[in-house]
Amino acid sequence: MEYLEAKDKFISTWGSLGSLWGINKAMAQIQALLFISTKPLSMEDIMEDLKISRGNTSMNLRQLMDWGIVTKVLVSGERKEFFTTEKDVQELTRIIAKERSRREIQPVLKVLDDVSSIKDDGTDKTKELIKQTKALHDLTINADAMLNKLVTQKQNWLTKSIIKLLK
Amino acid sequence: MEYLEAKDKFISTWGSLGSLWGINKAMAQIQALLFISTKPLSMEDIMEDLKISRGNTSMNLRQLMDWGIVTKVLVSGERKEFFTTEKDVQELTRIIAKERSRREIQPVLKVLDDVSSIKDDGTDKTKELIKQTKALHDLTINADAMLNKLVTQKQNWLTKSIIKLLK
DNA sequence: TTAAACTTTCAGTAATTATTGAAAGTTTGT
């Protein structure tokens, strides 16, 4: 496999994966492109490489910056803006996990908490609703806490030692 | 909040959450409905409750059964089929994690492995592609292993002790 | 074997989500 083929394969796979976990294709592809680029890219560069429109590029770059994954960089002597992404996978994971927790997990926790707190009128169905949403709430709390703890660790040794511990 | 309102809130939240992590709204809502139901439900019951068509119900129930989350149950004296979902959140998590690993993570790992294995032609961009896809591959392997180990544990004590360990 | 009771399939349609491209907006240098 040649460089160009490998690059395309990586970008398109990353793109379709993205849509699977809540971000759209273009956004994931832009991030992928920046991730394997050796230098910051301009909007023009990205549009050309991925063959997407200026508007699309602009909007998705903004979203990536909102997520904190992509940042603008100034290239001296250039008027236009250049972009780069976090290159360290560990740090990238940390940012994404934190952001997803904030955007998705917290609102769900709120609903689960509200629902599991309704007045118990003594009927079976109410008891079941309370019981099951409480169980989901606890599980979600635990999973979220674990995720955050794990990804907060900058070093890899802890992760590795836990995996070992669990074998 | 009354039972009916709480129930609707739970089902619709679960439904929109579902579409966020790769299963469609109807599928997630059917699962949610079964999850808080005190007894198995027929296709008719589900259609009426969620106000969705027979076809939609049939297709999504099948998918849920493919995932291994929902099972048919025979109700004596009844001709039609009834459905129920796994009620234990721990077990539910285990099934979903395993299924998602198989469906999503493994194919991505394959691509990352292929891409990171291309011949190093000595150029910077090739080196970067190899380096970054390798890093992602390793991270993904670790995350997947950890996920599987964690959810394989049936008891909750281990999870709790790990969280403690990480504090 | 027939028909009633039930489930599945799938072509057509609806709903949702992503993308374009051109106009409006902004910044910078002279």
Added chain:
DNA sequence: ACAAACTTTCAATAATTACTGAAAGTTTAA
């Protein structure tokens, strides 16, 4: 203050994805 270089916005449109409903298929009981 002007205009060139660049970015953002957003209404229109395209692409994707989900849903319906009726016909076809299957199972069961008599």
